[in-house]
Amino acid sequence: MVIKHLNLIQFRNYKRLQLDFSDSLNILIGENAVGKTNILEAIEVLALTKSHRTNDSNLLMYTKNIAKVKGKIITGKIIKKLEIELSKEGKKLKINNTSISKVSDYISSLNVIVFSPDDIEIIKGSPSIRRNLLNMELSQISKTYLTTYNQFNKLLKTRNEYLKILYTNHIADKNYFQILTDKLIEKEIFIYQKRKEYIDAINFYIENIFKDIHSSFSLQIQYEPNLIFSSYQTEDMRETLRSIYEKNYNKELNYGMTLYGPHRDDFSLYLDGKDLKIYGSQGQQKAAILSYKLACVPIFEEQTGTKPILLLDDVFSELDGKKQNKLLKYIGNDIQSILTTTDVKNVRKSLLKEANILKVTSGIIERKI
Ligand SMILES: Nc1ncnc2c1ncn2[C@@H]1O[C@H](COP(=O)(O)OP(=O)(O)O)[C@@H](O)[C@H]1O
Numbered sequence: 489m490v491i492k493h494l495n496l497i498q499f500r501n502y503k504r505l506q507l508d509f510s511d512s513l514n515i516l517i518g519e520n521a522v523g524k525t526n527i528l529e530a531i532e533v534l535a536l537t538k539s540h541r542t543n544d545s546n547l548l549m550y551t552k553n554i555a556k557v558k559g560k561i562i563t564g565k566i567i568k569k570l571e572i573e574l575s576k577e578g579k580k581l582k583i584n585n586t587s588i589s590k591v592s593d594y595i596s597s598l599n600v601i602v603f604s605p606d607d608i609e610i611i612k613g614s615p616s617i618r619r620n621l622l623n624m625e626l627s628q629i630s631k632t633y634l635t636t637y638n639q640f641n642k643l644l645k646t647r648n649e650y651l652k653i654l655y656t657n658h659i660a661d662k663n664y665f666q667i668l669t670d671k672l673i674e675k676e677i678f679i680y681q682k683r684k685e686y687i688d689a690i691n692f693y694i695e696n697i698f699k700d701i702h703s704s705f706s707l708q709i710q711y712e713p714n715l716i717f718s719s720y721q722t723e724d725m726r727e728t729l730r731s732i733y734e735k736n737y738n739k740e741l742n743y744g745m746t747l748y749g750p751h752r753d754d755f756s757l758y759l760d761g762k763d764l765k766i767y768g769s770q771g772q773q774k775a776a777i778l779s780y781k782l783a784c785v786p787i788f789e790e791q792t793g794t795k796p797i798l799l800l801d802d803v804f805s806e807l808d809g810k811k812q813n814k815l816l817k818y819i820g821n822d823i824q825s826i827l828t829t830t831d832v833k834n835v836r837k838s839l840l841k842e843a844n845i846l847k848v849t850s851g852i853i854e855r856k857i
Pocket residue numbers: 499500501502518519520521522523524525526527546547548549550
């Protein structure tokens with residue numbers, strides 16, 4: 489899929505903006521703080537209904553009460569007009585001028601893979617950052633994942649509340665608690681299986697990508713749930729989860745919360761068998777995350793039948809000239825990518841020949857010919 493046109497109204501530092509993109513490489517060039525990241529952020533918001541770097545109210549232009557992001561998306565022969573209106577009262581979503589009330593009916597109209605300098609947190613930050621990443625990616629490729637995950641969250645909340653009731657009131661209905669646990673287990677099995685499948689697929693691609701864009705170390709990702717499954721077969725998992733909850737009933741009762749489940753999942757990246765979080769240089773960590781994001785591309789394509797759009801924010805920093813060229817060569821022309829940078833002085837002219845180069849100067853964008 490490609491985004492052909494973007495229209496911003498009172499979004500961040502753009503009062504009004506109309507922008508056309510080409511179907512392959514687009515490069516936004518400009519000094520710091522002119523609004524390059526804001527463009528990528530607007531596309532991210534249009535795709536995912538939110539920005540990974542902030543809450544909605546910061547997206548409105550200072551002093552304004554409303555902002556709009558609109559885009560024209562083409563997938564094969566299908567043209568979709570997407571629109572999101574942000575205001576202090578909340579947000580409104582539209583597809584082809586029709587209001588959409590459920591986020592799950594909107595997501596996946598525009599699929600994006602975002603690489604940003606904050607992504608270093610995927611390695612350095614808390615497990616919740618990694619879980620959010622998996623959720624965001626799996627929600628784009630599977631509506632069932634998104635709805636199951638929402639159901640899981642509701643059940644988890646109810647089960648936690650009920651654990652607190654059971655703690656203080658010993659005559660509370662234990663049957664109801666068992667029913668809740670069984671229902672939760674079914675949702676958990678699905679989430680675990682999808683995440684496992686996804687991480688296995690990343691492993692299939694990531695090693696070669698890392699070699700292509702960086703160096704010949706072996707990069708692997710490891711899924712790390714907070715309990716051990718003998719297999720990811722539904723029956724085995726059901727048995728394991730039932731016995732975990734049974735054995736830890738008193739512990740969970742004392743804590744007043746569910747201690748085992750996909751809400752405690754994590755994953756780690758290993759370079760030549762060593763944990764990147766502990767042993768990796770900043771450059772290796774960044775290249776590993778970039779490889780992870782690029783590994784998502786073929787997975788998205790397999791699952792949705794179309795390539796996602798790559799949004800690469802400030803991707804050249806920390807890559808020397810040689811690696812910048814390797815990256816552009818790797819990405820190629822058969823995917824739409826939108827990249828921001830302060831300069832392209834290290835990039836080979838032949839790689840820039842086909843690129844749509846857009847010059848950004850504080851809130852204004854011009855096409856460079
Ligand atoms: N809500 C907002 N309203 C108006 N301007 C904003 C808002 N948020 C950020 N900005 C401005 O946007 C600019 C930063 O944009 P950004 O896209 O991060 O720059 P860069 O080109 O470095 O990526 C700054 O000048 C900042 O003042």
